[in-house]
Amino acid sequence: xxxxxxxxxxxxxxxxxxxxxxxxxxxxxxxxxxxxxxxxxxxxxxxxxxxxxxxxxxxxxxxxxxxxxxxxxxxxxxxxxxxxxxxxxxxxxxxxxxxxxxxxxxxxxxxxxxxx
Amino acid sequence: xxxxxxxxxxxxxxxxxxxxxxxxxxxxxxxxxxxxxxxxxxxxxxxxxxxxxxxxxxxxxxxxxxxxxxxxxxxxxxxxxxxxxxxxxxxxxxxxxxxxxxxxxxxxxxxxxx
Numbered sequence: 210x211x212x213x214x215x216x217x218x219x220x221x222x223x224x225x226x227x228x229x230x231x232x233x234x235x236x237x238x239x240x241x242x243x244x245x246x247x248x249x250x251x252x253x254x255x256x257x258x259x260x261x262x263x264x265x266x267x268x269x270x271x272x273x274x275x276x277x278x279x280x281x282x283x284x285x286x287x288x289x290x291x292x293x294x295x296x297x298x299x300x301x302x303x304x305x306x307x308x309x310x311x312x313x314x315x316x317x318x319x320x321x322x323x324x325x
Numbered sequence: 326x327x328x329x330x331x332x333x334x335x336x337x338x339x340x341x342x343x344x345x346x347x348x349x350x351x352x353x354x355x356x357x358x359x360x361x362x363x364x365x366x367x368x369x370x371x372x373x374x375x376x377x378x379x380x381x382x383x384x385x386x387x388x389x390x391x392x393x394x395x396x397x398x399x400x401x402x403x404x405x406x407x408x409x410x411x412x413x414x415x416x417x418x419x420x421x422x423x424x425x426x427x428x429x430x431x432x433x434x435x436x437x438x439x
Contacts, residue, residue, distance in 0.1 A: 213368070242426075251329075251415055251429035252369075267426070299368055314427065316361075316368030 212236065215300050215317035222287065222294060223325050230285045230320045232300035239304060241283035242314065245269060246297040255298075258283055287322060295324050327352045327418050329430035337436045344403040346433050348390075348416030351397060358399040359417040359427065360390055369415065375399065386410070411437045 213234045222228045234241065240259045244252040254267030258277040272291025277283055283302075287294045298321075301314040332347040350356055357376050361369040373384025380392040386409075390401045399416060413434045417427040 215368075244429075251331075251431040252427075253429070254426060257426060301368075314369070314371070316370070318368045 213300060213302055213315055213317035215298075215320050217320060218318070220320055220322045221325050222322060225289045227286055227288050228322070230287070230298055230300075230322070232283045232285065232317060234281055234302045234315070236302055236315060237280070238302035238315070239280070240302060241277070242301040242303075243267075243273075243275065243283070243285045244299045244301065246299060246319075252299065255285065294322055297321050327356070327420055327428045329416050329418050329428055331416050331430035331433050333433055334431060335434045335436065337438060338406045339438050340408060341405050344401075344406045344410060344435065346401040346414050346416075346435070348399045348401065348430060349397055350399060350416070350418045352418055352420065354420055357419040358390075358392060359419070360384065360388070360399070360401050361415045361417060363413045363415065363432075365412075372401070372414075406437050408437050408439065411435055
């Protein structure tokens with residue numbers, strides 16, 4: 210079945226450690242996104258990529274990095290510079306329409322990151 | 326800049342009662358508006374969206390929402406709540422010029438009482 214796969218489901222980070230969250234999609238979507246979810250704050254956009262080898266910062270990009278070397282993959286690295294990394298991370302993808310009309314986002318099932 | 330405000334972080338309804346979740350937005354351009362639902366430990370699923378045309382939008386699972394430009398609102402309703410409607414609901418707005426980037430509200434958790 211087509212969809213978005215995030216792994217791992219749970220991840221623990223030690224102080225000063227970088228960790229990478231995986232996001233893979235087989236929907237042939239051009240655009241991919243990373244959101245962070247904190248209680249009571251909804252979702253906030255970290256990074257997004259509209260096409261391979263290109264990505265832009267979202268609203269809260271500090272302390273995070275991404276790459277988009279392949280269309281189907283958009284890994285997110287939480288660096289040691291991110292001082293409050295504990296959150297639920299959601300990856301999403303979509304097909305931007307020909308007139309940049311909004312298409313719906315397809316979301317993965319998320320990764321819960323906690324700090325040890 | 327766009328923003329979304331969802332009134333009430335928690336809503337409790339009885340099974341069979343009306344579900345009403347409030348969403349107000351601000352946008353400097355004509356908005357695209359969305360409601361998403363999130364079940365425990367899952368990603369988000371699209372309930373419905375407003376782009377252009379009819380202001381009353383029907384979605385999945387019996388939900389509907391009405392876009393009221395004069396009130397900058399996009400409230401979500403369902404006439405009769407079911408136990409399976411217990412979830413967290415997010416309202417979101419997008420600027421068409423920005424493609425698919427969404428700005429989400431803080432979410433409303435719905436509890437359904439038997």
